[in-house]
Amino acid sequence: MSTIQTDFTRLLGIRTPIVLAPMSGASGGALASEVSLAGGFGFLAPGVENFRDEFDVARSILNVPSGPLPIGAGFLGWKLEEARSPHVALLELALENGVRAIWLSFGEDLGRWIELVRIHDEKSGKSPKTLVFVQVNSVDEALIAAYTWKVDVLVAQGIESGGHGSSHAPPVLNLVPQVLSALPPSSGAPPVLAAGGLSSGAHLAAFLTxxxxxxxxxxxxxLAEESQYSDAQKRAIIAAKAGSAVRSFAFDELRGTTGWPAGRGADVARIKEQVGEGSKKGDPDTCDCLGWYGGGTAGQASAREGKGVTRTSYPLWVDCTPTNKDIVRELHDAAVARLEASSVLVGDDA
Incomplete structure (x- = not known):
């Protein structure tokens, strides 16, 4: 596979600038490891069951019995900030396992956890240091993360994102240029990753340009075979149409993950009732996976032109069990093809 070279790929020493989001209930050790092995970079999430065991899974797949792991772990700031939060121990567990990066988002005091990571590295003498990714939803947040906290990577998340997002975020197509304009490379700003509704190599190529x-x-x-999503959840994503993804905290209420900061979504009682029944029955029409801004992970990328996912437009989406390597390769190759095609649009004057 050819390489795509950016500040981000050089920072991590990887072949392609594709990052697996840390998705609760889906991103375990297998999913994260296989993405990294395929040339991208994978994050696991503490929301998966038996978080400690996921590191053993990752070490087995990566063939790294001990020492640093070439994957990351993602944490919600507000969960870390809860009184007597068990997530603090999970963050420390991730650091003890030598993850390459920590992803932080949605907190009132993210600087506190960034400092915890830095202190751990200093005390342990870790080299290279643990990279800190911070998810931002506005230019102001990006400025604080870059210049006050001095993070290593910014994740600019637009309003289209699945899982959870910010109600004040602009579309990612607007947010990324705004952040890049406010943080020019000459300022020593960290690399910026685009996030929110991105599902194809064309999307990757567009944001690279x-x-x-x-x-x-x-x-x-x-939909990867390594994903911890159930078959019913995967079928629901495959069958998704425009409008299938909705903004709701109903999914959080079902899973017991309420307590989000203000501005992260809206309650929809009707959806809560439907999803509760659908999940019990394994019904792909109403299972808890199409929760735009809710506890369900799938977002706007799950729907395409109101037709669901078709073999013509997204061949890997039809089968519920493509491997991560297949997905990374398809995204990468499609991005390279788009970048190469766009190069012919610029030429010298006759």
Whole structure:
């Protein structure tokens, strides 16, 4: 596979600027490891069951019995900030396992956890250091993360994102240029990744040409055989149409993950009732996976032109069990093809 070279790929020493989002209930050790092995970079999420065991899974797949792991772990700031939060121990567990990066998002005091990571590295003498990714939804947040916290990677997440997002975020196509304009490379700013509704190699190529250093992909990887999503959830994503993804906290209420900061979504009682019944029955029409801004992970990338996912447009989405390597390769090759095709659009004057 050819390489795509950006500040982000050089920072991590990887072949392609494709990042697996840390998706609760889906991104375990297998999913994260296989994305990294395929040339991208994978994150696992503490929301998966038996978080400690996921590191053993990752070590087995990566053939790394001990020492640093070439994957990351993602954490929600507000969960870390809860009184007597068990997630703090999970963050420390991830650091003890030598993850290459920590992803932080949605917190009132993210600087505290960034400092925890830095202190751990200093005390342990870890080299290279643990990279800190911070998800931002506005230019102001990006400025704080880059210049106050001095993070290593910015994830600019648009309003289209699945899982959870910010109600004040602009579309990713607007947010990324805004952040890049406010943080020019000459300022020593960290690489910026685009996130939110991105599912194809064309999306990756488009944001690379805008100046982003890579893209975060979530929904697309939910269908991989290594994903911890159920068959019913995968079928629901395959069958999704325009309007299938909705903004709701109903999914969080079902899973017991309420307590989100203000501005992260809206309650929909009707959806809560439907999803509760659908999940019990394994009904792909109403299972808890199409929760735009809710606890369901799949977002706007799950619907295409109101027709669902078709073999013509997204061949890897039809089968519920493509491997991560297949998905990474298809995204990468499609991005390279688009970048090469776009090069012919510029020429010298006759």
């Amino acid at each position: 805008l100046g982003a250093a890579g893209a975060v992909v979530g929904t697309r990887f939910l």
